[in-house]
Amino acid sequence: MGEFDAEILHKLPTVLTAEELLNKAFGRGSKVSGRSREKAINKLATVGNVISSHLNTVMKAHPSYTSMPEFYRELIDITVGLSRLRKSLAALKWAERMVQKVVTKGIRQIKGGKSPDTVIRETYGRVASIIRQIDDELRYLNEVKKVMRKIPVFLNIPVIVVAGYPNVGKSSLVSKLSSVKPEVASYPFTTKEIYVGIIQLKDRRAQIVDTPGMLDRPLSKRNEMERRAILCIKHIADCIVFVIDPSESCGYSVEKQFSLLKEVKELKKPVLEVYSKADMHDMRDRPAFSCKTGEGLEKLKEIIFDVIY
Numbered sequence: 001m002g003e004f005d006a007e008i009l010h011k012l013p014t015v016l017t018a019e020e021l022l023n024k025a026f027g028r029g030s031k032v033s034g035r036s037r038e039k040a041i042n043k044l045a046t047v048g049n050v051i052s053s054h055l056n057t058v059m060k061a062h063p064s065y066t067s068m069p070e071f072y073r074e075l076i077d078i079t080v081g082l083s084r085l086r087k088s089l090a091a092l093k094w095a096e097r098m099v100q101k102v103v104t105k106g107i108r109q110i111k112g113g114k115s116p117d118t119v120i121r122e123t124y125g126r127v128a129s130i131i132r133q134i135d136d137e138l139r140y141l142n143e144v145k146k147v148m149r150k151i152p153v154f155l156n157i158p159v160i161v162v163a164g165y166p167n168v169g170k171s172s173l174v175s176k177l178s179s180v181k182p183e184v185a186s187y188p189f190t191t192k193e194i195y196v197g198i199i200q201l202k203d204r205r206a207q208i209v210d211t212p213g214m215l216d217r218p219l220s221k222r223n224e225m226e227r228r229a230i231l232c233i234k235h236i237a238d239c240i241v242f243v244i245d246p247s248e249s250c251g252y253s254v255e256k257q258f259s260l261l262k263e264v265k266e267l268k269k270p271v272l273e274v275y276s277k278a279d280m281h282d283m284r285d286r287p288a289f290s291c292k293t294g295e296g297l298e299k300l301k302e303i304i305f306d307v308i309y
Helices: 018-030 036-061 070-079 082-111 116-133 135-148 170-177 224-235 254-265 297-308
Strands: 159-164 195-201 204-210 239-244 271-275
Touching: 018 036, 018 116, 018 135, 036 082, 036 116, 070 082, 070 224, 082 116, 082 135, 116 135, 159 170, 159 224, 159 254, 170 195, 170 204, 170 239, 170 297, 195 297, 204 297, 239 254, 239 297, 254 271, 271 297
Parallel strands: 159 204, 159 239, 239 271
Antiparallel strands: 195 204
16 A cells, blocks of 8 residues: 555544634733733734644644545545545635734834734734634534544555455454454444454464445445445455355345445455355355354465465
8 A cells, every 4th residue: 555654544633622722812811911012012912822832733734635545535535525625624724824924013013013902902903803704614624534544554465354244244244354343233334434353373473354234336426434444455454355145134135245345346356255144054165253162264365365475
């Protein structure tokens, strides 16, 4: 995926709302001491610096979304919307520039002899108006920060992506084989995120990814969760473990599952076809496992490592 430290996405700063930022800036300004004219100039400079510092900290913390690896760029686009993200960051840049212009003008007016109290009142009003105009963007960027903390970070070792229809047993398999403990329940669409765990066999290690279930339908009709799964298969998979539920207790026919398998194979990645819920059927023409009884799990781990190493 190229040189990119995804940890940077987990370290985005908390973004203050408009009122929080104004309270912080004006609060700092109120603590400035000195003679009347000098005090007024320092008040405005302090307010401008506090706002500029916060907005620049937020903007500079975001990486270049154009140059990052395609997997992360597409995942972020699906999750938060890259165009909205860029628009919000541009709004902060505009506000920072406008606040500096207003503060600089106020300082110039005080130095020119205008009443400090009048200038403070007018400048504070203009600054507040500017910052309140970007309140929606500030709130959105703080939500982005929370979402980015869930973006997976991958190590420089092979990646196994577990794919298939919803409720076929993907999360249970990942939970049994690796260090990750995904949310598991007996109903479809439980997995909403991309879970990454470590699977180990002797001195060999790999990452195993639990993806949201996919359905056999056109890309344009797939939801956000399904598109995340496709991204993992397309960009990061060294091996795909495609889980098939022959018992059909997942709620989907075997025919539909094989139709999706055919589509996955078109991505030209190594595919290991396996049967889940071995305690509920006798199909053994492919490796079969049961998370309930433990049947086939160790053998499946060995097969996986034979494929990727």
